[in-house]
Structure formats: C-alpha cells, structure tokens
Amino acid sequence: MSTEYNPRELLICVAARLMEDGTTAFIGTGIPMLAAALAQKLHAPNLVTVFEFGGTGAILEELPLAVGEERTFHRALSATGICDTMETAQRGFIEYGFLGGAQIDPYGNLNSTVIGDHARPKARLPGSGGANDVGSHCWRTIAIMQHDARRFVPKVDFITTPGYLTGPGAREAAGLPPGTGPYRVVSSLALMGFDDATKRMKLLAVHPGVTVEQVIQNTGFELLLADRIEETPPPTAEELRLLREEIDPHHLYI
Amino acid sequence: MHVVESGIGPLIQPPDMNAFREWNRLHKNKALVDKLMSEQEAISRFMFDGAYIGTELYGTVRCPMSLIRELIRQGYKDLRVAGQGVMELDLLLATGRVRALDITYIGNEVYGISANLRREVESGRVQQVVEWSNGGITWRFKAAAMGVPFIPVRSMLGTDTLKYSAAKVVECPFTGEKVALLPALILDVGFIHVHRADRYGNCQIDGIAGFATEMARACKRLIVSAEEIIPTEEIRKRPDRTVIPYYLVDAVVHAPFGSHPGEMCYVYRRDEELIREWVKEMEQPDTAQAYLQKYVYGPKNHEEYMDLVGRDRLESLRYRKGGQP
Numbered sequence: 412m413s414t415e416y417n418p419r420e421l422l423i424c425v426a427a428r429l430m431e432d433g434t435t436a437f438i439g440t441g442i443p444m445l446a447a448a449l450a451q452k453l454h455a456p457n458l459v460t461v462f463e464f465g466g467t468g469a470i471l472e473e474l475p476l477a478v479g480e481e482r483t484f485h486r487a488l489s490a491t492g493i494c495d496t497m498e499t500a501q502r503g504f505i506e507y508g509f510l511g512g513a514q515i516d517p518y519g520n521l522n523s524t525v526i527g528d529h530a531r532p533k534a535r536l537p538g539s540g541g542a543n544d545v546g547s548h549c550w551r552t553i554a555i556m557q558h559d560a561r562r563f564v565p566k567v568d569f570i571t572t573p574g575y576l577t578g579p580g581a582r583e584a585a586g587l588p589p590g591t592g593p594y595r596v597v598s599s600l601a602l603m604g605f606d607d608a609t610k611r612m613k614l615l616a617v618h619p620g621v622t623v624e625q626v627i628q629n630t631g632f633e634l635l636l637a638d639r640i641e642e643t644p645p646p647t648a649e650e651l652r653l654l655r656e657e658i659d660p661h662h663l664y665i
Numbered sequence: 666m667h668v669v670e671s672g673i674g675p676l677i678q679p680p681d682m683n684a685f686r687e688w689n690r691l692h693k694n695k696a697l698v699d700k701l702m703s704e705q706e707a708i709s710r711f712m713f714d715g716a717y718i719g720t721e722l723y724g725t726v727r728c729p730m731s732l733i734r735e736l737i738r739q740g741y742k743d744l745r746v747a748g749q750g751v752m753e754l755d756l757l758l759a760t761g762r763v764r765a766l767d768i769t770y771i772g773n774e775v776y777g778i779s780a781n782l783r784r785e786v787e788s789g790r791v792q793q794v795v796e797w798s799n800g801g802i803t804w805r806f807k808a809a810a811m812g813v814p815f816i817p818v819r820s821m822l823g824t825d826t827l828k829y830s831a832a833k834v835v836e837c838p839f840t841g842e843k844v845a846l847l848p849a850l851i852l853d854v855g856f857i858h859v860h861r862a863d864r865y866g867n868c869q870i871d872g873i874a875g876f877a878t879e880m881a882r883a884c885k886r887l888i889v890s891a892e893e894i895i896p897t898e899e900i901r902k903r904p905d906r907t908v909i910p911y912y913l914v915d916a917v918v919h920a921p922f923g924s925h926p927g928e929m930c931y932v933y934r935r936d937e938e939l940i941r942e943w944v945k946e947m948e949q950p951d952t953a954q955a956y957l958q959k960y961v962y963g964p965k966n967h968e969e970y971m972d973l974v975g976r977d978r979l980e981s982l983r984y985r986k987g988g989q990p
Contacts, residue, residue: 479723585823586843
C-alpha cells in the first residue's frame, strides 16, 4: 500500500491520536467519526463514543453517514435520546467534544451560522446543531478545520459555539461551566493548543512538509508560538491501511 | 429574578401553559378511539395556513417524509417551523412557503449545506430566523412536556446563538450564577414517524428515540405515521415499549417506507442514490421545482410515491432478517 496520504487522511490520523482510551467523546458527523473509529482500532478500544441523538458506546465497525443513524448505536451500550446525551454532557460526564465550523478566531470561538450580517446574510450556514451544546459542556473540545486565512479570522462573523469568548475568565463570567473550553485545533496544516494565561491559540506542531511560516501566512490573526514547535509524525502504514481497507473502504470521506 | 441579557430574536410561538392545559383537557380525547386514517385526511383535518409545525427525526433517520409530501401537496402556506431537520425541512423550504424558523440545524449532513435554506433565508422569503442549539430546542420541547413555561440550561451562554435567540439570561435565585432560560415550545402540529402504532395511537420506536418523547408531549395536534399498524394486544404485551401513548396522538397513518429516501433503523437503509439525486436537484431553483413536481406533486399519495420509486427498489433497501446493516 502507498504510504502517500491525502490531507484528509492526515487530519483523521492527528485527531485520532488525541483520543484517549477509557473515556468519553462526543462525536459529530464526518472526520470525528473516522478518527474515533481509527482510535478504537488502535490505541483506544474502550473509547466510549457519544452521538448526540442517543447512541452511547457504539463499536464503529462501519462508518455512520448521519449522526443519528443505526451505526451510531451499533453494538452500543445504550440507545436513548438527545435529552439524555446533552444532559449527560451538562452534568460533566463527557471529556472530549469534537467541533468544526466555517470560521474560528484566536479564542477558539466557532461560526457555523452565517457569513455576513445575521439579518441579511451573504451565506446562510446550517446553524449550531449540537455544536453549541458540545462547546458549552464538554470538558475539552477539539476543533477540526481547513487552514486558511478566510477560516482563521481575528473575529468570527457570528459566535455559534463558545470558545474562550473574549479571553481569560469570559466563559465563567458568561455562566458556562468552569474548567471547560477549547483544548486543541487540528487543521490541515498544523496542530494548535491554547495559551493558559491568555487563552489565545498557540501553534504546537506543524504537519510534515509544512513550515511555521506557511501556518502563520494562512492564519488571519497573530498565532502564539510554542517554545518548541514539533513536527506531526506522518500517518503510519497501519493507520492508512485501517482507514482505507476497514474504516472507509468506499472512500466516502477520504 | 434579575434578567441579565435578552435574546433579540422574536418569540415566534409564545408559550401559554394554562391555555395548553385547557387544550389538553378539551381537545385531546382520553377515550380509546380509532384514529387510523389516510394521510390526506390527517393533514387536511389538522393543518392550517400559518401553523407552527415541527418534525421529529434525526438526520435522515425516521423522517416523516410521506406526511410532509402530503402537507406540501395540500398547499399550506405561511408556515412557522421548528428547524431541526434534514430532508423534510429542505423539501418544505423548496416550496417557498416557510415564513419563520426557529432554527438549530438545517443541512444535508455529509452532503453539505442546504441550497434551499440558503435561497430562502438569503432572499428574505423566510422573514424571521431565530437561533437555538439542538439541546436548546429539545429542552424547549421538554419544558412544554413538563407543563412549565421555561427551562433553565447552561447551553448558548456567552454566544451570538443566544443573542439571536429569544432566550433570556438570569442570575439563578439559588446559586447566583448565570443561567439561560429557554421558553417552552408548543407546536400547533407535530409530525413523527414510528416503527409501530396501534389504531389508537400507542407508538413504539426501535433504537434511539431522538426527541420523540419530548416533542410528542409538546404538540396541540400530533400526526403519527407508522411502518406497521399492530393490534393493541401487542402494545399491551410490552407497555414499557410505548414511548408515545395514545392520548397524545390525533391521527395515525399507515406509511410503510414512510421515511424514504431516508431510513428506518433495523428495517431499511437509506436510498443513497435518490438522496444524491435530491441534493443535486435542489442546487438550482428550476431543478428543485422539477424535483417537487416529480416526487411530491406527481404522485397523488404515498402509495403512488412508492409506485414511482418502485416497489422492488424499496424492498431491496430492507435489511436482512435480524436488523443491522
């Protein structure tokens, strides 16, 4: 098998490596599902996936195409409903939450509602869905993003899902549960975290073949830099094999 | 209670819990009466122009598609809609008859943004768009189901989702912390597709229940369609399986493959080819109208829709015995 990989495969691998065994993760449609499936087949067989419409603990043998479809509770531990999963997150049971969006700002605030003005938008996007709830209640959220200056913006057009809002203390001041917030941003170019003191986005690692300069150029705001910037290890042959042969053999996503 | 912040969105459907109680006393029949009827009769009896409606489903699963196609055929306009949906709301938006949306998510999931949502909202044909989260809108149904006018939650705080909603932020009278209050949401007419129901409206759902439990209890009128109509004796054998009891239901419609081109968990998979056709046709206004013509206005009812799609094709979507794909 070719060890060449496409950007999507890399994103999935980097996201999968962030998932720990023996904990809970709120999973949305798309890349997070593939990443969770990959993590379960490698280092996290007991990663408990939570799908918002009620599936908890599914074994992701086949790829779900929708957040509520049967595969989201395939051989799962419980099949309830959306109130149960959202309330479980609100009670503090869910460690990780995966998010995406059309725009992200330095504090990790995400927009998936409108581009332009709300009253007369240039583009009407789908809306929050479960994203606002995930971003409000999960302990640590991970955003998965295409990386360019149109998406990494100084100020999002609309805060659909809370990151650190306006900076340190802002989440707590707004009434959001203390100790929650953005943890990582996995982009097509790099891996980012958030600075403890300022709550601003910080570059942690660049993907293979990507320079720090390139990441900076493709970011529409000033990105903090870690003291030592790592390089993301490329997808392994085994990761690629699992993705291509077992997880997404029909190439619906990759 | 001190209101710290108020969303600037209009409250499209203000809750009146006393009126809801009165309604439930006077208009919800507590007797076991036969409610099995055709989709034409169910829709024409309970729908009206300007109604505030909602559908219960998740993604493309358990969509009340046959009911929505009939609703469109009958031509109701100026609809106000609780917007948590995929295909059925995309279809409604394609008719240009939606005037107000309490939106949380309308899109095509893996196939991206709904072109109909874009056209209808960006053109201003949908005149009011009020934002909520998925948890938020479900909790609004839960408040109505509880019979209380609002519910405190910790979602939406600090965001534009709250600013453009009709929620309020208050200081909790017990802890002093900020909490969002979401108004109860009572539908004029709700639509739910289930696996099985008896003639009185006792319903069973297999697999996850999405928000059926909450929404069913938050409707002035509830129209249920079911893959199968079963004898009440079957219901009585497993009363723990009844997620929607008869007294919540106003009409029961028999609709095998009622979720097509969506799916029904453990029964049939979704029709990927026709969903792709759908998404493609919806991209442009003229092809969207052609789609409506072919699949909604063309067939006179769900039986004719099934003939159009093809009975063999539908049967081929069924899972092998024992469920699971």
